[in-house]
Amino acid sequence: MGFRAPDIAIDLGTTNTLVYVKRKGIVISEPTIVVVEARDKHLVRAVGDEAALLLGRTTEALQAILPIRDGAIQDFDTAAVLLKYFIRKAIGVNHLFNKPRVLICVPAGLPAVARKVVTEAVVNAGGKHVILVEKPLAAAIGAGLPVYEPVGNMVVDVGGGTTDTAIVSMGGLVVAQSIHVGGEKMNDAVVNYLKKNSGMLIGDRTAEAVKIDLASAIAPEGDNRRTHVRGRDLLSARVMDVEFTAAQAHDAVLEPCMAIMASVRWVLERTPPELSADIMRNGIHLTGGASQLFGLDRLIGSQLGIPAVLAKEPQDCTMLGMGYLLENPDLLADLAHSSINENL
Numbered sequence: 001m002g003f004r005a006p007d008i009a010i011d012l013g014t015t016n017t018l019v020y021v022k023r024k025g026i027v028i029s030e031p032t033i034v035v036v037e038a039r040d041k042h043l044v045r046a047v048g049d050e051a052a053l054l055l056g057r058t059t060e061a062l063q064a065i066l067p068i069r070d071g072a073i074q075d076f077d078t079a080a081v082l083l084k085y086f087i088r089k090a091i092g093v094n095h096l097f098n099k100p101r102v103l104i105c106v107p108a109g110l111p112a113v114a115r116k117v118v119t120e121a122v123v124n125a126g127g128k129h130v131i132l133v134e135k136p137l138a139a140a141i142g143a144g145l146p147v148y149e150p151v152g153n154m155v156v157d158v159g160g161g162t163t164d165t166a167i168v169s170m171g172g173l174v175v176a177q178s179i180h181v182g183g184e185k186m187n188d189a190v191v192n193y194l195k196k197n198s199g200m201l202i203g204d205r206t207a208e209a210v211k212i213d214l215a216s217a218i219a220p221e222g223d224n225r226r227t228h229v230r231g232r233d234l235l236s237a238r239v240m241d242v243e244f245t246a247a248q249a250h251d252a253v254l255e256p257c258m259a260i261m262a263s264v265r266w267v268l269e270r271t272p273p274e275l276s277a278d279i280m281r282n283g284i285h286l287t288g289g290a291s292q293l294f295g296l297d298r299l300i301g302s303q304l305g306i307p308a309v310l311a312k313e314p315q316d317c318t319m320l321g322m323g324y325l326l327e328n329p330d331l332l333a334d335l336a337h338s339s340i341n342e343n344l
Contacts, residue, residue, distance in 0.1 A: 005091055005100035009322035010083070010122075011138075012104060014068045014161025014184060016289070017048070017082070018316070019090045020323040026316065027090050031055075034078045038063045041078065047085045056203050070180040071107040071135075071162035072114045073121055083125035099128035103322050103332075105135045108164045108176035131332070133325065135159075135318055136166035136176060139287040142321030143311040147171060148331075152275030154284045156264060156300070156308075157318065158291040160184050163260050165267045167275055171334065175270045179263050183290030185256045186211050193252035194231065200240045202231035211293070214249035217257045218295035218302075223247070257296065261303055268304070283307035287317035 009020040012032065019028035030048030037043035038061055045062060046054055055064050067079035091100060102122050106115060115132055122130045136155050137147065145153040148171045157164045160183045166176035187207040194200045202210075206229060214225060223246040233240045264284070271279065284306055286297055291314050301308035311317050325331050 005098045005128075007101045007103070007326050008087065008090055009103040009319065009326050010086070010105075011319045011322060012068060012079075012083070012118075013159055014066070014071060014182065016160065017086060018319040019086050020319055020326065021090050022323075022326045025323065026319055028086055030086070032066060032068050032082065034065045034067065034082050036063055036065060036078070037061065041065070044081055047082055056205065069161060071159070071178065072110065073117050076117060076121060080121045080124040083121055083127075087126050099126055101129045101131070102127035103131050103133055103326060105133045105138050105318055105322060107162045107178040108134050108136050108166055108173060109178055110134075133322060134164075134166075134173060134176070135162075135178075136164040137168055137171075137173060138319075138321035138325070139164070139311075139317045140166070140168045140285070140321065141324050142317035142319065143285050143287050143314075145285060151282070152271070152278035153282065154267070154271075154279045156260070156284060156286050156288075156291065158182055158260060158286065158288040158293075158296070159318075160290065163263060163288075163290075165260075165263045167267060167271050167279070169275060171331075174272065174275060175267050177263050177267055179259060181256050181259045181263075182288070183208075183211075185259075186215065186253045186290065186293065189256055190215070190249065190252045193248065194229065194242070194244070195234065197248075198240070198242045199234045200229070200231040200242060201234055202229060206231065210244060210249060211253065214244065214246045215253045216246065216250045216294040217253065217299040218250070220246040220250055253293065257293070257299060260296070261300065264300060264304065280306055283309050285309055285311055287311045287314045289315040 007022040011018040017032045031052040033051040035046040035051040035054050065078045067075040073079045119130045139157040140147045140155040147168045153168045164178045167174040190207040225246045229244045230241050297308040297310050
């Protein structure tokens with residue numbers, strides 16, 4: 001029998017999955033994609049980075065599956081395959097019979113049934129003892145906020161599939177909301193804008209590139225940036241090339257940005273007055289990869305009159321917070337007996 005398997009933490013995101021190994025740090029950051037045989041999805045051809053290379057380029061014999069949608073597992077078997085691949089890649093096959101303890105983050109307020117699905121998927125993938133951590137708590141810890149002090153901390157974690165907004169204090173969530181809006185919805189908004197206004201269909205990769213290059217949460221006054229976007233004509237199937245401006249990109253992503261704003265307002269309206277004063281003083285902290293959309297912090301700050309700050313390394317905050325919990329056994333023991341895990 002091999003040595004005891006190291007504890008690991010997993011951020012199973014809609015678009016990207018990260019794995020942290022105790023005392024080693026983040027060892028995996030790969031897309032949450034699995035490519036399988038179309039005739040039998042149990043025949044796996046590629047996972048993660050290798051699968052991403054095939055996305056949008058597969059033949060009819062292959063099918064690309066994204067098992068996580070809106071922060072929840074939609075395809076149990078494929079999610080288990082992906083988790084098993086990442087766990088083995090992170091700690092090696094020597095621990096096949098000596099399974100690791102696994103921390104995995106979930107959206108705030110995820111229903112009990114969905115939490116049970118996550119737990120079972122991790123166990124099927126090779127995890128021995130599973131502890132669930134709500135994502136905004138992990139993100140707040142990773143952003144360096146004093147979450148274990150009697151102070152109100154507000155975090156807005158904008159991921160690929162969900163945005164989790166929460167007030168964190170004394171090591172727990174006081175008020176929280178998770179909405180199915182994130183980077184993917186912004187990409188979809190760009191796709192739909194071009195469909196409606198130009199009669200052109202583009203792929204997810206093109207939409208992502210346009211969002212990163214041009215899109216802004218605030219009106220781009222005096223911004224003359226533009227790019228040429230290539231896609232397929234919806235009517236004739238011929239290749240099209242249209243000019244797309246920064247102003248159009250802003251219009252495209254405005255709706256998901258306002259949905260995020262509405263969630264922030266919802267949480268603030270339900271925050272106890274004492275903690276609201278802390279938020280006014282310390283500001284709102286943005287984490288998650290999609291929080292890097294240009295001007296999102298300025299939009300939130302200007303709309304609410306509260307400073308909004310983009311965290312350092314926002315795309316890694318959740319994973320860094322999970323890693324901090326792994327490296328501090330006392331905090332981990334408290335989590336294992338918290339309400340989110342008591343029925344698992």
